[in-house]
Amino acid sequence: MSTCAVHLDNLSKQYPHSAKRAVSSLTFKIEEGSVFGLLGPNGAGKSTTVMMLCGLMRPDTGSISVFGLDVLEQGADVRRQIGVAPQEIALFPMLTAYENLFYFGRMYGMRAAEIDAQIKKYLHVFGLAEKRNKIVSTFSGGMKKRLNLIAAILHHPKLIILDEPTAGVDVQSRNLILDFLDSLKDDGTTIIYSSHVLEEAERICSHLGIIDEGKLITTGTRTSIMDAHLDCKNLEQVFLKLTGKNIRD
Amino acid sequence: MKILATVYKEFLLLIRDPGGMALIFIMPLALVIVMALVQDAPFRDYQEIKLEVLFIDHDQDSLSAKVKKAFQASPNVVLIQEQDTAEAKKLVQAGKFKAAIIIPDQASADLRRKTKQLISSVFSNFGLPAEVDSAKLPTIDIRLFFDPAIKSNYKQALSGSLEKISASVQAEWILDELQQQLSEGNEEAPPKIAVDLSKIMRVDQRYASENKYQGVILNSVQHNVPAWTMFAMFFILYPLAGNFIKEREEGSMLRLRLISGSQWPVISGKFGFYFMICLVQFILMIAVGIYVMPLLGLTKLILGSNPLGILITACSVAMAATGYGVLIAVYFRTPQQALSFGSVSVVILSAIGGVWVPIYVMPEILQTVSRFSPMSWGLESFNDLFLRQASIPAILPNVLRLIGFALVALAASVLIHKSRTVV
Numbered sequence: 001m002s003t004c005a006v007h008l009d010n011l012s013k014q015y016p017h018s019a020k021r022a023v024s025s026l027t028f029k030i031e032e033g034s035v036f037g038l039l040g041p042n043g044a045g046k047s048t049t050v051m052m053l054c055g056l057m058r059p060d061t062g063s064i065s066v067f068g069l070d071v072l073e074q075g076a077d078v079r080r081q082i083g084v085a086p087q088e089i090a091l092f093p094m095l096t097a098y099e100n101l102f103y104f105g106r107m108y109g110m111r112a113a114e115i116d117a118q119i120k121k122y123l124h125v126f127g128l129a130e131k132r133n134k135i136v137s138t139f140s141g142g143m144k145k146r147l148n149l150i151a152a153i154l155h156h157p158k159l160i161i162l163d164e165p166t167a168g169v170d171v172q173s174r175n176l177i178l179d180f181l182d183s184l185k186d187d188g189t190t191i192i193y194s195s196h197v198l199e200e201a202e203r204i205c206s207h208l209g210i211i212d213e214g215k216l217i218t219t220g221t222r223t224s225i226m227d228a229h230l231d232c233k234n235l236e237q238v239f240l241k242l243t244g245k246n247i248r249d
Numbered sequence: 250m251k252i253l254a255t256v257y258k259e260f261l262l263l264i265r266d267p268g269g270m271a272l273i274f275i276m277p278l279a280l281v282i283v284m285a286l287v288q289d290a291p292f293r294d295y296q297e298i299k300l301e302v303l304f305i306d307h308d309q310d311s312l313s314a315k316v317k318k319a320f321q322a323s324p325n326v327v328l329i330q331e332q333d334t335a336e337a338k339k340l341v342q343a344g345k346f347k348a349a350i351i352i353p354d355q356a357s358a359d360l361r362r363k364t365k366q367l368i369s370s371v372f373s374n375f376g377l378p379a380e381v382d383s384a385k386l387p388t389i390d391i392r393l394f395f396d397p398a399i400k401s402n403y404k405q406a407l408s409g410s411l412e413k414i415s416a417s418v419q420a421e422w423i424l425d426e427l428q429q430q431l432s433e434g435n436e437e438a439p440p441k442i443a444v445d446l447s448k449i450m451r452v453d454q455r456y457a458s459e460n461k462y463q464g465v466i467l468n469s470v471q472h473n474v475p476a477w478t479m480f481a482m483f484f485i486l487y488p489l490a491g492n493f494i495k496e497r498e499e500g501s502m503l504r505l506r507l508i509s510g511s512q513w514p515v516i517s518g519k520f521g522f523y524f525m526i527c528l529v530q531f532i533l534m535i536a537v538g539i540y541v542m543p544l545l546g547l548t549k550l551i552l553g554s555n556p557l558g559i560l561i562t563a564c565s566v567a568m569a570a571t572g573y574g575v576l577i578a579v580y581f582r583t584p585q586q587a588l589s590f591g592s593v594s595v596v597i598l599s600a601i602g603g604v605w606v607p608i609y610v611m612p613e614i615l616q617t618v619s620r621f622s623p624m625s626w627g628l629e630s631f632n633d634l635f636l637r638q639a640s641i642p643a644i645l646p647n648v649l650r651l652i653g654f655a656l657v658a659l660a661a662s663v664l665i666h667k668s669r670t671v672v
Contacts, residue, residue: 054507056503056506056507075509076509076510077509078509079507079508079509080509082507084504084507086500086503086504088499088500088503089499089500090499090500090501090503090504091499091500091501091504092258092262092496092499092501093499094261094262094265094266095258095261095262099258099261102254103254103255103257103258104504104508106250106251106254107251107254107505107508107511107514107515108508109251109510135265151504152504
């Protein structure tokens, strides 16, 4: 029997000076060990949901629990369980790859030997071993994205939150990242994958949630969603059917 | 370990930023040297007045000779002989000389006559034989012309000196005349005694310090080195706030906010690192005061006799400066806001804190306002140690103010930082 990793219950958030809610009565559960694709057009409320999930933003109403811990009450304990790779590169550009990872490892409270072993392992996995002593500002976009991901998973988090992890990277880097995420499924790590790229979501996500205008439109396994929309040939058609064809900014 | 890791990370970031290194170490050294050189002359003005004064001697007799001799013995006045009163006035008006002293024609003869008249009147009043000259004698006017741009302290010093010399000459001549008239008609009268009035009473001037550092005064080096050192230490906010906000904008701060328990180590690590940088700045600038200033023709910085007091003051100034930097870094959201406000505020705090000019030459209102500047607390403490040989209890009030300022700034920073990490 699967257990619940994340539970969002009636979550709402309205920004000051905004006429409408960014997130409105959002409720869904994510099973432990699943890869959950949080999909939606621009401005749908994905980033706001992720921010509230990480404890960086307080919801107006509702509650969030991660592995049974209340994010609002036990934010510090929750953050110990999660690793976040934000869409923006969250690294020190003037430190080397190794120095960046070592520093974040220390901040996660890891021992030096453990950090060193993890860095070696992941730099090798992500094809950055030879660049370990290079200053990050000299890296290409794809290299930075890979390093950004390593910084999020260095401390063995039980829940990984990825916000557009392949945005702006080349095909090879994207393939490497997706292969790695595939491999994490076997470890029982729970992943929340926020993206626009539906092909990627189809490839790696076991469960999907589509949100628009702050509301959950549909959720379920890929198969259950496709079964509910037999007139659509693929996930993109389902997405357009549910969110419309209007351009979002 | 998290704090040490942050300190090491800050160290790496700094050594890879040549601009930041220059701003922290090279610029302050240049600043303290330039300011000490620039302010050397004004400081000498305050304490080592050396005026070139025109001397027009129409008298050519003993009074003018005595005035001339007295001024020639003064270390603060250089007399330049001039013949023509009108020309002297022109030169002073044109600002070529700060003042001119004109001893009128027959001044000595008139003074002798007036003195004789005075003593005769006194004798006559007491029933003693005397020939009283009843003519109404005019006042002897020794004239002083001043450059309109002369500082009032120079003017007062010169007038005071001239009045003192005149009074001394008059007193000597009165005594001479007294002896003269007492001995008149008395063949057995004793020889006249030469009276040196300066041996009767003198003003003994000393500085109140009581050890080997007596005589260390507030000159350009003694003022500018600690003053601009503090200015540089407070300017630590520039790299501190700049890096902090850059990290926020680049996203690395976001990652740290997502790591549980990293907030306190991040802030305290940054604080610890920049605190140490401030102390390194302090040591370097003090070393410049001791070893470089004399090479530039300035005086050597004298630190006094209380190294522990200096260390305590330096640490408390470093704490205040770093605390202020952290507050600016946390409060402002963009580098432009932080760095503009930060730099202007440091300049204002330094101005009212007595960094640019000593507090005692400021208007009264600014002297009151200066009590609220942490730089005035630090500067006062350094002056107490360097010039007044103060003990640790004597500097403690200012040290506690600095530490209090640092703690308030840090507490405010933590609260603001926490309020922005929502949960």
